[in-house]
Amino acid sequence: MGASLALAERTRGLTAPNPNVGCVIVADNVVVARGWTQAGGRPHAEAMALEQAGARAAGATAYVTLEPCAHVSSRGPACSDLLVAAGVARVVVSHRDPDPRTNGQGIDRLRAAGIVVDTGVREHDAARVMAGFTTRRSHARPFVTLKLALSLDGAAAMADGRSQWITGAEARAHAHIERARHEAILVGRGTWEADRPQLDVRLPGLEQRSPERVVLSSQSIDGVRTIARPAEIAGLTGDHLLIEGGARTAAAFLAADLVDRLLLYRAPVIVGGGRTLPDIGLTDLMHAHGRWRLTDARALGSDRLEVYERG
Amino acid sequence: MGASLALAERTRGLTAPNPNVGCVIVADNVVVARGWTQAGGRPHAEAMALEQAGARAAGATAYVTLEPCAHVSSRGPACSDLLVAAGVARVVVSHRDPDPRTNGQGIDRLRAAGIVVDTGVREHDAARVMAGFTTRRSHARPFVTLKLALSLDGAAAMADGRSQWITGAEARAHAHIERARHEAILVGRGTWEADRPQLDVRLPGLEQRSPERVVLSSQSIDGVRTIARPAEIAGLTGDHLLIEGGARTAAAFLAADLVDRLLLYRAPVIVGGGRTLPDIGLTDLMHAHGRWRLTDARALGSDRLEVYERG
Numbered sequence: 271m272g273a274s275l276a277l278a279e280r281t282r283g284l285t286a287p288n289p290n291v292g293c294v295i296v297a298d299n300v301v302v303a304r305g306w307t308q309a310g311g312r313p314h315a316e317a318m319a320l321e322q323a324g325a326r327a328a329g330a331t332a333y334v335t336l337e338p339c340a341h342v343s344s345r346g347p348a349c350s351d352l353l354v355a356a357g358v359a360r361v362v363v364s365h366r367d368p369d370p371r372t373n374g375q376g377i378d379r380l381r382a383a384g385i386v387v388d389t390g391v392r393e394h395d396a397a398r399v400m401a402g403f404t405t406r407r408s409h410a411r412p413f414v415t416l417k418l419a420l421s422l423d424g425a426a427a428m429a430d431g432r433s434q435w436i437t438g439a440e441a442r443a444h445a446h447i448e449r450a451r452h453e454a455i456l457v458g459r460g461t462w463e464a465d466r467p468q469l470d471v472r473l474p475g476l477e478q479r480s481p482e483r484v485v486l487s488s489q490s491i492d493g494v495r496t497i498a499r500p501a502e503i504a505g506l507t508g509d510h511l512l513i514e515g516g517a518r519t520a521a522a523f524l525a526a527d528l529v530d531r532l533l534l535y536r537a538p539v540i541v542g543g544g545r546t547l548p549d550i551g552l553t554d555l556m557h558a559h560g561r562w563r564l565t566d567a568r569a570l571g572s573d574r575l576e577v578y579e580r581g
Numbered sequence: 582m583g584a585s586l587a588l589a590e591r592t593r594g595l596t597a598p599n600p601n602v603g604c605v606i607v608a609d610n611v612v613v614a615r616g617w618t619q620a621g622g623r624p625h626a627e628a629m630a631l632e633q634a635g636a637r638a639a640g641a642t643a644y645v646t647l648e649p650c651a652h653v654s655s656r657g658p659a660c661s662d663l664l665v666a667a668g669v670a671r672v673v674v675s676h677r678d679p680d681p682r683t684n685g686q687g688i689d690r691l692r693a694a695g696i697v698v699d700t701g702v703r704e705h706d707a708a709r710v711m712a713g714f715t716t717r718r719s720h721a722r723p724f725v726t727l728k729l730a731l732s733l734d735g736a737a738a739m740a741d742g743r744s745q746w747i748t749g750a751e752a753r754a755h756a757h758i759e760r761a762r763h764e765a766i767l768v769g770r771g772t773w774e775a776d777r778p779q780l781d782v783r784l785p786g787l788e789q790r791s792p793e794r795v796v797l798s799s800q801s802i803d804g805v806r807t808i809a810r811p812a813e814i815a816g817l818t819g820d821h822l823l824i825e826g827g828a829r830t831a832a833a834f835l836a837a838d839l840v841d842r843l844l845l846y847r848a849p850v851i852v853g854g855g856r857t858l859p860d861i862g863l864t865d866l867m868h869a870h871g872r873w874r875l876t877d878a879r880a881l882g883s884d885r886l887e888v889y890e891r892g
Contacts, residue, residue, distance in 0.1 A: 422845060422873070422889070423858040424735015432866060521853055534733060538889060539869035542832055542861030547734040550853030555743060558850035562733070578733070578849060
């Protein structure tokens with residue numbers, strides 16, 4: 271299932287409105303096929319893997335991160351039907367499909383055909399891998415990641431706004447990988463006016479994965495999409511939104527409780543008197559606790575990355 | 582030598598003006614004695630270990646974190662003479678003694694007596710363990726640790742000054758251990774007036790290791806020592822000073838380049854608009870880089886501790 275989850279990660283940010291799913295088929299303890307939801311949402315992971323496996327799928331075990339779909343679409347047959355037709359002996363499922371067209375029916379169809387089905391394997395990890403899909407389903411908005419590049423004392427920039435460069439080359443490269451996993455990227459009007467940021471992915475081979483640019487602004491801006499309030503992210507296409515600054519924009523989304531994940535790049539420098547996060551409406555320190563849970567921490571050159579998610 | 586360094590740590594903050602030293606004596610691959618500089622500076626580590634070893638010291642190897650002293654004092658004989666008299670076969674030394682009364686003469690005396698002497702083993706670690714001693718020698722002031730307890734966005738308190746509790750019980754207990762390793766602890770006048778902090782060590786068995794309290798204040802305060810400017814720390818007794826707040830006091834010491842080590846306790850909370858570090862005189866971000874080096878990072882409950890030292 272770990273391998274299937276890693277495959278599902280490959281097209282995070284490219285499959286909306288479909289979930290990003292991974293599938294590994296194992297026959298006689300050997301991996302015979304690997305599939306993942308392709309960009310645009312089709313083919314599905316199981317269809318890709320079954321095509322790769324061919325006749326070796328008969329009697330094999332399939333590990334899928336999401337319950338195989340039970341609905342036929344104009345873009346392809348139902349994956350549960352494909353698994354039955356291929357003669358798979360066992361299917362291990364991580365997460366149930368919340369789509370009402372499937373929601374248990376995929377599993378039922380497999381079992382009705384005599385296939386052994388196990389469920390709930392690393393379900394929490396699968397939910398995190400396809401957080402964009404589940405957030406859109408449950409909250410009718412994209413999954414929101416807030417990126418902050420800060421000094422040890424929490425400064426995003428010097429008092430006069432200078433911020434190049436608080437963090438180093440490795441942290442910036444990592445931030446570009448993160449951009450490639452988001453359909454949309456948002457900055458505030460101040461950052462847009464001051465820097466006219468490209469907000470594109472400047473990594474060899476990933477240039478075409480640059481997200482759509484969005485500016486938080488009450489006035490429209492030529493050539494770029496704008497939203498007037500944080501809540502309007504509901505109308506954005508794609509299931510993953512990356513917020514890149516500045517501090518006031520970050521605070522606006524935090525105050526609206528519209529941040530699901532924090533990417534905290536921290537440089538080993540002290541600025542003093544710099545631009546820090548403004549008010550987010552906190553009235554008591556007690557209310558701040560239990561909100562964020564550390565899910566990853568690593569060194570990036572001389573900087574550190576910490577990832578926090580809703581606790 | 583690692584064991585000797587750990588022994589030397591035991592009385593960090595208690596041996597001034599003497600260095601805190603550790604000594605392990607090994608005979609036939611068995612540790613036969615362990616010594617460390619006692620509170621107040623005497624007995625020395627070697628004297629304590631040799632007494633423990635007794636006759637087993639003959640032909641043994643001694644591992645000492647600092648070159649054995651060569652000067653007789655009214656408080657005891659020279660350790661190099663004691664090692665010779667005990668018939669030790671080999672002495673492994675980490676750091677040379679910068680004291681002009683020894684500075685190589687201890688090693689010379691051992692070698693003259695036919696003892697094999699190795700030097701420079703984990704010298705950098707030994708320098709860090711007795712940083713108070715070496716800082717006093719080279720800069721004529723105590724080694725200064727600045728403690729900061731911050732939110733993810735760098736707030737030491739809410740805008741109105743409330744800061745109880747940003748960090749949790751584990752981080753506060755660790756901060757009390759740190760207090761026990763310092764002869765003096767300093768806060769700014771604002772913190773003193775607002776909180777009247779005890780600044781004592783509230784850990785079972787360590788209550789008597791509470792440091793002297795010092796307040797940064799241009800006016801004298803009844804019952805507590807004051808200094809008017811950061812540079813006046815040179816006149817404090819003891820070789821280790823801990824600065825505990827508030828943000829303005831921290832900034833004053835950073836601006837004066839009088840901080841050797843940062844203890845950064847960070848809670849997984851976002852405050853927004855809180856009290857952050859004020860100006861420290863930084864004119865260009867480039868000047869901020871290369872100043873701090875991460876030397877330790879660990880989890881303390883749901884908080885994180887990062888230790889930075891001069892890079």
